Amino acid sequence: GAGVSQSPRYKVAKRGQDVALRCDPISGHVSLFWYQQALGQGPEFLTYFQNEAQLDKSGLPSDRFFAERPEGSVSTLKIQRTQQEDSAVYLCASSLEPGLAGYYNEQFFGPGTRLTVL
Amino acid sequence: GIQVEQSPPDLILQEGANSTLRCNFSDSVNNLQWFHQNPWGQLINLFYIPSGTKQNGRLSATTVATERYSLLYISSSQTTDSGVYFCAAQTNSGYALNFGKGTSLLVTP
Numbered sequence: 009g010a011g012v013s014q015s016p017r018y019k020v021a022k023r024g025q026d027v028a029l030r031c032d033p034i035s036g037h038v039s040l041f042w043y044q045q046a047l048g049q050g051p052e053f054l055t056y057f058q059n060e061a062q063l064d065k066s067g068l069p070s071d072r073f074f075a076e077r078p079e080g081s082v083s084t085l086k087i088q089r090t091q092q093e094d095s096a097v098y099l100c101a102s103s104l105e106p107g108l109a110g111y112y113n114e115q116f117f118g119p120g121t122r123l124t125v126l
Numbered sequence: 127g128i129q130v131e132q133s134p135p136d137l138i139l140q141e142g143a144n145s146t147l148r149c150n151f152s153d154s155v156n157n158l159q160w161f162h163q164n165p166w167g168q169l170i171n172l173f174y175i176p177s178g179t180k181q182n183g184r185l186s187a188t189t190v191a192t193e194r195y196s197l198l199y200i201s202s203s204q205t206t207d208s209g210v211y212f213c214a215a216q217t218n219s220g221y222a223l224n225f226g227k228g229t230s231l232l233v234t235p
Contacts, residue, residue, distance in 0.1 A: 039221075041221070041222070041223070043223075049227065050212055050214070050225030050226055050227055050228055051169075051212075051214075051223075051225050052225070053221075053222030053223065053224070056221040056222070063221065064220070064221045064222070067222065097167060099169070101223075107216070107221040108156075108221070109156040109218040110156070113156075113157050113216070114157070114159065114171065114174040115157075115159065115223055116171060117161075117168070117169040117171075119166070119167065119168050120167050120168075122167075
């Protein structure tokens, strides 16, 4: 596609429910990132995939958060047993090349999924 | 990790005015980007500028990597320029873009 797409755009969950958020990166992009943006703050890194390999998950806030990219394209961020503090906008980004020094790694962001946990 | 600081935090301009937004970062970077987050939350890429100077219409940016700062210039501001401007930096030791807290810009008619 022309840009990064995410679905759903809005999700309301009751506390304790599991949710799954989808990201379709720009076609052919090697790198895929997930970020979390709380209200009034800048995005914060969650995890990074190079193709299907999850190379960095240091930003995932707890073991309730899980991400996958099994075929190296579409990615899913899953949150189990949601809690109110999980309410935020979840942003996906992709870049053409590996996210390392020496590569062209400009990141392009999707529109985000706004998660509200009641 | 790297610290990214933006100033000013808030800015109100009259249409037609010029402004400069600043981003200081605490470590060497291999990626520095400027974004505009519109009222619908979409992050729009303005510049990919780990070093040097770039211009795009009324916007330009300069990054002085050796002194660890970047500047975003907005000339002849328009009401559609309103929103939050983020600077984000990536170091050689990680994959993440580390964002500043943003500059909230309001351009009035």
